[in-house]
Amino acid sequence: MATLDLGMEDDIGAAPAPRSRQLGLLFWIAIGWMALVFALALFAPLLPLPSPTDMDMLERRAPFSAAHWLGTDGLGRDELARLIHGARISLAVGLFAPVIGLVIGGALGMLAGYFRGRLETLVVGSMDVLLAFPPLVLALAVTAYLGQSILNLTLILGVLGIPAFMRVARAATLTLARREFVIAAEALGATHRRILLRELLPNVLLPLVAFFLLGVAVTIVAEGALSFLGLGVPPPVASWGSMIGEGRESLDVAPRLAFLPAFAFFLTVLSFNLVGDSLKAVTDPRQGAL
């Protein structure tokens, strides 16, 4: 699971079931949940919430009440406030890290797929080196040396995503570079730069963006796993992963402390997977009947 092997099994073999091109009800529910989590995370400082880090030792593991809607955790901190502030971390890391992969991996993949030759060998080879490490092991080792911070976490998870984005961009470019509109542009004497930016990029971007959403899901999972192990965001910052990790200590007396963040986590990852998967099916260049 919590690794960055982004949906490789889907690249192999035929598409599973004939998927309708219409986006169903589930798609829009997922979009709705994503929007809700987004809005809450974005406006968390403006919401009338108790502090997510203030401890109240007299109110430890308090049940649901008017003061603490979702109760308090093992150190008397407001659970709802921590959930919402945790969403900020998960989403920030989950959104920014794949941007690194998207930009660097996308650019490398397009260059490799367009120019081929030595450049392609070099790019694919260096990605193989990065892929030679089990992703979580590399992420752990680098965090251990660099030190725990949100920035470091984002950078590492971002770099780990580069090979996957590279593959998607390269595969799409390889297919598209043989299409008539590219050959026509070449015949008209367009420069490489123009072909890459004006002809190929708009077409490669579609599958990349669909893949980006799957990347967000994978990154949120990876961040959660690292934080769960106590090697992600440094305490007392709340992240869903660290909340689940802390909740594990009190599974027998207050299982909700683990299950509330776990549920929010699951729904969010599922939403990104659902939306990404639907968009991937719609934007796959192989299915384009032209």
Next chain:
Amino acid sequence: MLGFIVRRLLYLLPVLVAVSLLTFLIASLLPGDLAYVILGDQATPENVAALRHDMGLDQPIWWRYLGWLGHVLQGDFGRSFRTGQTVLQAVADRLPVSIELMLLAEIMGLIIGVPLAIVCAARAGGAFDRIVTGTAFGMLSVPTFLSAILLIYLFAVELHLLPATGYVPLSEDPIGNLRFFVLPALTLALAEWPGIMRVLRSDMISTLQEDYIALAKAKGLKPSRILFVHALKPSSLTLVTVTGINIGRLIGGALIVETIFALPGIGRLLIGAIFTRDLIILQGVVLLVAAGFVMMNFVVDLLYAVLDPRIRHGHA
């Protein structure tokens, strides 16, 4: 076939060298000088300088890399400055636990995934297929640390059926050993089966449209015989590759699962080394795990080439 093996091996060599270089660079260039870590409170500038000199840390980085690589090639990965144990010894002690865990997990994953895939492919698009495919998709969003918590809550906290943490060696108490492995392996299997199921199902669906399956049906063979005997083997090619790709995920998952269930495997060695800043162990374990991972992928490539002749001749 021999040519294929040689080609793959020649490609493997630069990858392994680059892996060792990257491992070394991560450990050397990033902040946190080893001498300060070892000396701790007693890190006066003189002490640090002396220790750095003793350990060769004052030499140029490429020289240190070559020296380190030389030792590694002779099987000397260094020893922990905390416990005095060599890296190889520490890994050898813990490897059987991790391997047992991953094997059990893969077996459980196959036991769940393969029959489901066959039944789904037999009636693709039916109600059962849609439920299973949907569940598999949902399970892709359940990382191991979530299913671990759920399983611990169900089987250890509520039902008191299985132990949540602990370990006894297989040689001392086989039954007890397996009891400790059920929940961790099941946790990993829950993450493995959706991938197995999805890949086998889609390959199976295309196999079932082949002419020879139609012939088998026309001959009046039993559907179960067609599915399990005629269609399963040709459909399982992709499964082999996917198993290879999934090894990386399995290693990452095993790391988390070992930590949660307190199994003394490689994963806990690594996490322990991170928390105690035991950099020699960390560097050695990362290198060994990465090298092992590369070799496993190599074996999977070979296996795939044995199964499908098109690969070794480069027509895939």
